[in-house]
Amino acid sequence: MLPTIRADVLVFKTNLRLKKDLKRISANISKEPRIKLWHVDTADTDKVLRIEAVDISATDIIQLIEQAGYQCAELPDE
Structure with a gap:
């Protein structure tokens, strides 16, 4: 049986x-x-981007979005 890889939600x-x-x-x-x-x-006022990913940092995601010319900031866990 293959191990289950858990995705992080950012x-x-x-x-x-x-x-x-x-x-x-x-x-x-x-x-x-x-x-x-x-x-x-x-529709959300914060234009929330939710990503499910494996082994990637918030910084990596922010760079991807900013490279496309948009603003992106990690929201803290609530």
Whole structure:
């Protein structure tokens, strides 16, 4: 039996608002094999980006989003 790999959930505040914004960051995110799932809640005031990933840091995610020209900051655990 294969071992289960647990994905970490990372949550960020962004300035992603429109479909074109999501399409633009999608190119960067899809190149990162450690990211398994991602979603942006554009209806939330913080435009929350939630990422499920394995063995990746919040800093790595922030760099990916900022490389696409957007703001990104990790939200603290509540």
